[in-house]
Amino acid sequence: MVTNPPIIFSTDTSELVKKIITRYPEGRQKSALLPILHLAQAEFGGWLSVPVMDYVADILNLKPIEVYEVASFYSMYNLKPVGNYVLEVCRTGPCCLMGGEEILQYIEKKLGIKAGETTQDGKFTIKTVECLASCGTAPMMQVGDDYHENLTHQRVDELIEEFKNC
Amino acid sequence: MPTKILLKDLHQPGIFSYDGYRKAGGYTSVEKALKSMSPDSVMEEVKTAGLRGRGGAGFPAGLKWSFLDRKSGKPRYLICNADESEPGTFKDRFLMEKIPHLLIEGIIVSSFALGANVAYIYVRGEFKKIIKILENTIEEARTNNLVGKNILGTGYSLEIYVQTGAGAYICGEETGLIESLEGKRGNPRLKPPFPAVVGLYGCPTVVNNVETLAAVPWIINNGGSAYAGIGIGRSTGTKLISACGHINKPGVYEIEMGLPVEEFIYSDEYCGGIRNEKKLKAVVAGGSSVPILPSHLILKTAKGEPRLMSYESLSDGGFVSGTMLGSGGFIVMDEDTCIVRNLWTFTRFYHHESCGQCSPCREGTGWMEKILHRIEHGHGKMHDIDLLVDISKKIEGTTICPLGDAAAWPVASAIRHFRDEFEWHVLEPKECLIRNYGMGKEAVVI
Numbered sequence: 001m002v003t004n005p006p007i008i009f010s011t012d013t014s015e016l017v018k019k020i021i022t023r024y025p026e027g028r029q030k031s032a033l034l035p036i037l038h039l040a041q042a043e044f045g046g047w048l049s050v051p052v053m054d055y056v057a058d059i060l061n062l063k064p065i066e067v068y069e070v071a072s073f074y075s076m077y078n079l080k081p082v083g084n085y086v087l088e089v090c091r092t093g094p095c096c097l098m099g100g101e102e103i104l105q106y107i108e109k110k111l112g113i114k115a116g117e118t119t120q121d122g123k124f125t126i127k128t129v130e131c132l133a134s135c136g137t138a139p140m141m142q143v144g145d146d147y148h149e150n151l152t153h154q155r156v157d158e159l160i161e162e163f164k165n166c
Numbered sequence: 167m168p169t170k171i172l173l174k175d176l177h178q179p180g181i182f183s184y185d186g187y188r189k190a191g192g193y194t195s196v197e198k199a200l201k202s203m204s205p206d207s208v209m210e211e212v213k214t215a216g217l218r219g220r221g222g223a224g225f226p227a228g229l230k231w232s233f234l235d236r237k238s239g240k241p242r243y244l245i246c247n248a249d250e251s252e253p254g255t256f257k258d259r260f261l262m263e264k265i266p267h268l269l270i271e272g273i274i275v276s277s278f279a280l281g282a283n284v285a286y287i288y289v290r291g292e293f294k295k296i297i298k299i300l301e302n303t304i305e306e307a308r309t310n311n312l313v314g315k316n317i318l319g320t321g322y323s324l325e326i327y328v329q330t331g332a333g334a335y336i337c338g339e340e341t342g343l344i345e346s347l348e349g350k351r352g353n354p355r356l357k358p359p360f361p362a363v364v365g366l367y368g369c370p371t372v373v374n375n376v377e378t379l380a381a382v383p384w385i386i387n388n389g390g391s392a393y394a395g396i397g398i399g400r401s402t403g404t405k406l407i408s409a410c411g412h413i414n415k416p417g418v419y420e421i422e423m424g425l426p427v428e429e430f431i432y433s434d435e436y437c438g439g440i441r442n443e444k445k446l447k448a449v450v451a452g453g454s455s456v457p458i459l460p461s462h463l464i465l466k467t468a469k470g471e472p473r474l475m476s477y478e479s480l481s482d483g484g485f486v487s488g489t490m491l492g493s494g495g496f497i498v499m500d501e502d503t504c505i506v507r508n509l510w511t512f513t514r515f516y517h518h519e520s521c522g523q524c525s526p527c528r529e530g531t532g533w534m535e536k537i538l539h540r541i542e543h544g545h546g547k548m549h550d551i552d553l554l555v556d557i558s559k560k561i562e563g564t565t566i567c568p569l570g571d572a573a574a575w576p577v578a579s580a581i582r583h584f585r586d587e588f589e590w591h592v593l594e595p596k597e598c599l600i601r602n603y604g605m606g607k608e609a610v611v612i
Contacts, residue, residue, distance in 0.1 A: 023244075023286075023327040025241075028348070028367055030350070031348055034291070034329070034330060034331065034332050035330050036269070037332065038330060045592050049188075060349075066349075069351055070349065070351055073351040074333050075334065075518075076292065076332040077332060081231075092512075093252045093253050093497065093508055093511045093512045093515065094410045095505070096511045097410075097411050097503065098410075098411070099506065110406055130335065131254075131515065132292050133251065133290075133292075133293075134259075134410065135255070135256055135410035136256055136409065136410045136412060136416035136417050136418070144294075146295075155264050157456060
């Protein structure tokens with residue numbers, strides 16, 4: 001039987017959480033919710049499960065619903081499990097003008113999944129996103145912290161190969 | 167040489183770092199303002215400069231500052247809006263990536279003018295690199311006694327914090343941003359009260375765009391009237407334009423207000439003309455929310471005068487034959503662009519980004535997206551075109567925030583100027599599919 005590890009921030013993250021809360025006036029710790037959800041998502045497997053959101057609610061002294069309604073509003077929070085590499089492909093107008101839709105289709109075909117899905121080995125998720133302010137270097141996608149710009153089939157091939165070998 | 171204000175030191179070695187920035191004359195406006203000027207006189211210079219909000223609305227920044235409630239006894243806040251999400255706009259990202267200290271300098275001087283001791287930079291969550299850059303930049307400024315307690319021994323104290331968003335276009339709207347900064351959904355607030363009176367945590371707050379704040383140091387160093395002397399009429403100073411689409415040289419350009427649009431598109435100094443020697447079909451001049459204009463109306467006004475890159479000239483002719491400068495997101499389309507497909511992608515964006523508070527926007531953006539999908543994919547009816555216009559009119563002006571207008575204007579203007587193309591999609595549905603506008607040859611129709 002697989003037991004889930006306990007949901008508790010590492011010492012470093014806990015320190016960071018404390019530091020973030022000091023950025024706001026006393027009693028306004030709710031302001032730390034968005035940054036802390038980012039930390040939680042990064043630390044607990046790339047998505048926000050209900051127990052993780054309840055844990056964050058507890059830290060900030062909020063009602064769980066206050067966390068759920070925020071987590072479901074913002075598109076960067078994943079509410080279901082995702083692959084190790086989330087390919088966030090821009091599909092807004094300026095990227096489409098430069099072939100963004102075609103790049104998306106190419107990635108879908110290459111990985112054998114549609115946008116919103118995860119490969120069976122749990123390695124890749126494709127997610128469509130709206131404008132990431134990289135229109136001058138379209139088409140583009142974001143993977144983790146990095147922007148990958150001026151995408152071509154060849155560049156997509158190289159990137160996916162690189163991620164596979166990581 | 168064209169006048170440069172924000173990007174004048176872009177190519178100075180080490181401009182990214184504190185030392186390089188300082189060597190190029192950085193932070194002199196902080197010394198000048200904090201040591202020899204009163205907060206009110208800083209504000210007066212910005213008013214004299216005629217600096218207008220660079221996020222899109224174009225509201226005079228000095229006037230906005232003057233509305234700040236200074237008598238409430240509550241803390242006052244400055245928020246820098248770095249939630250750059252308007253499709254076609256990537257100028258703030260460029261500025262923060264290349265010359266981050268310029269923004270911090272602008273924030274310090276502006277906070278001083280407003281009497282704010284805390285400033286937040288609200289950065290969209292996707293800008294993970296920019297967030298790190300800004301945090302390091304603030305720390306460098308702190309090490310040099312430009313942020314923190316008793317700045318340069320003047321007795322003025324300021325903390326600057328970076329706040330991360332999490333993927334919501336609506337948080338670029340100032341009250342949506344404030345809600346988000348309070349840890350809530352980014353649902354915009356009814357105005358009045360305006361943030362200048364009831365803003366963050368119920369306290370007086372000013373929200374300014376990155377580019378607006380970055381212009382303040384130059385204004386303080388050189389004087390408001392020097393700034394007002396640049397540009398044309400009420401469009402003073404310079405503007406960052408992020409150019410994209412079918413041009414030879416996409417990128418961020420600083421232009422003096424009043425530059426002819428034709429020069430901007432065709433000069434090698436800027437966009438370098440349309441790529442592959444194609445013809446210009448249309449331009450969305452100020453981010454996806456502003457009305458699209460066909461080539462003849464973007465190059466010249468309806469009166470036949472050359473169209474200039476300024477608030478007034480771009481809006482000449484109102485929505486009948488004009489558009490807006492907006493955020494400076496300049497999207498260029500060549501003769502092969504399918505206007506219907508492009509509009510469908512824009513409308514999908516607004517549907518996705520509607521916060522859902524107001525029914526005209528929540529429902530209307532979805533209806534428009536569906537109808538456009540239908541027309542683009544060969545199932546449209548002639549009356550769908552009028553239906554789109556009707557829906558757009560019922561969204562415009564009926565919502566709490568301008569996202570409704572922003573969704574309505576592209577639809578209304580595309581049909582106004584390219585109605586024949588919509589009709590053609592209905593009459594000859596296969597034609598567009600065969601030509602597969604805007605997509606590569608291998609594209610499969612979804």
